[in-house]
Amino acid sequence: MSYSIAEAARRSGLSIDTLRYYERIKLLEPPARDAAGRRAYSDEDLLWLGFLTKLRTTGMPIRLMREYASLRRRGVAGAGRRKAILVEQRRTVAERIAELQSCMDVLDYKIENYEQIERKLATENNPKVEGLTA
Amino acid sequence: MSYSIAEAARRSGLSIDTLRYYERIKLLEPPARDAAGRRAYSDEDLLWLGFLTKLRTTGMPIRLMREYASLRRRGVAGAGRRKAILVEQRRTVAERIAELQSCMDVLDYKIENYEQIERKLATENNPKVEGLTA
DNA sequence: AGTTGACCTGGAGTGCGCTCCAGGTCGTAC
């Protein structure tokens, strides 16, 4: 199967502009073209796009994704480095998750604070509002 | 206690430029000044900075942090909206964590793939390398 | 034959969150 750029955009969740942009900056092999010179994305192209968007979602910077893409073009020779990039990214993501968790704890604490204050106001009708300002 | 901008930067983990920037865009109340006109951050300022950086770490956009900051200036009147912002952010962070988790699963799968291939190459000395190109 | 709409290209523009710079003031150390 092959897909127009609009269809590829729909399926990948990226915009048409972003697809062309990714091609320009060499994240994507230039896809095949139809008789009229229009891009015709293959299933393989879409799989690769899917993986790229996963990497993007992890927050991998585009320059690193470009390196990965170029290593892919070099086949087996680049496999070691490719794996290293993924392992490193895994570590980064794990750290990021931990960081978010700890921030969420702070949010929970603050929210709990607001709720306590609400309860106080509701049950005691107490006009004191210390702690509300932070 | 009060702190020079350099000390405040050190303690908050932000750069001096960022501290001045945050003040300019009204994330921060203008701190006190010493006799020579230099900024003198209070402990309270640092607490607020600490909370701000937590919010930033969760990925909250600065414009929302500004809204939160301005609500804080309005005291109790803004408490409801402040809580709502935190609750919403909590939700956003939880989603983000889930998203990262799922991406990490993909990374794990890919890494496992590379490892299988390495094992194959090591034990069978087999030159076939299918699957290495994605 | 004409209109429409999807696509093309190269290049400019955007929003975000800083980061850097020039040129100046001030207080302390030598």
Place this chain on the structure above:
DNA sequence: GTACGACCTGGAGCGCACTCCAGGTCAACT
């Protein structure tokens, strides 16, 4: 008294990842 270093201001610049635009081509429909 002068050299130094930390700080000040207003404003320009930067890196990132897109996003948009003008002006054009092409195939299909009416």
